[in-house]
Amino acid sequence: MADNNSFIPNPHEPSKPLACITFTNVTKLLPNNYPNWKQQVEALLDGYDLLQYPDVSFPAPSETILTAPTSSTPTPSETTPTTASLPVTTQNPAYQIWRRQDRLIYGALLTTLSNEVTSLVSQTKTSHDLWILLKNTYAKASRSHLKQLKERLRTASKGTQSITTYMHHLKQTADLLASLGSPVFVEDMTDYVLHGLDDGYRAIIDAVNARDTPINFDDLHERLLI
Secondary structure, eight states: OOOSOEEEOOTTOTTSOEEEOOOOSSOOBOTTOHHHHHHHHHHHHHHTTOTTTTTOSSOOOOSEEEEOOOTTSOOOOSSSSSGGGSOEEEEOHHHHHHHHHHHHHHHHHHTTBOHHHHGGGTTOOSHHHHHHHHIIIIISOOHHHHHHHHHHHHTOOOTTSOHHHHHHHHHHHHHHHHHTTOOOOHHHHHHHHHHTOOGGGHHHHHHHHTOSSOOOHHHHHHHHHO
């Protein structure tokens, strides 16, 4: 899914270099393959312990912090007795580390988007912004999209495909429906598979339909290979 990953120096904390990820083999995100894309990207980020950036379980630290005056701060005069003793606002090193790592993740995520999706995220600034925008746009299936996927199952036909290829395509559609909150029941999946077969499979179709208990997808695949 990724290769040529490397690390770059972290001047704020040298013992913890920043991860530079290359998503070379991740499927490009299109409007119709979000679950597959998310599964690949999420697994990779989790493996590198970086998923906490886009899913915001590691939120951005404060950009600045208050620090005590340094020893070089002038001694307060009688006319300004407290000025030098006030805390000083400085850049927060933790934020600088977070920002650089997040930019590396953000840039890597952009390389996994198709051109039509890239234009959608042009206003995002962080990996979390991008992650949430894509989720809100593509993870919530419309009623028409669900109907389209279910119709694809109902009208599927083996044709000249091998049994393995035919059933793989059906399984992909069923998995997509499940990821969108509309799982396909075992009995219904069996009906979809059998409906698309020709009369050459009549004996197996009749045997499966005569069963008292449902047959699972893998067992059905094995039966149809015989």
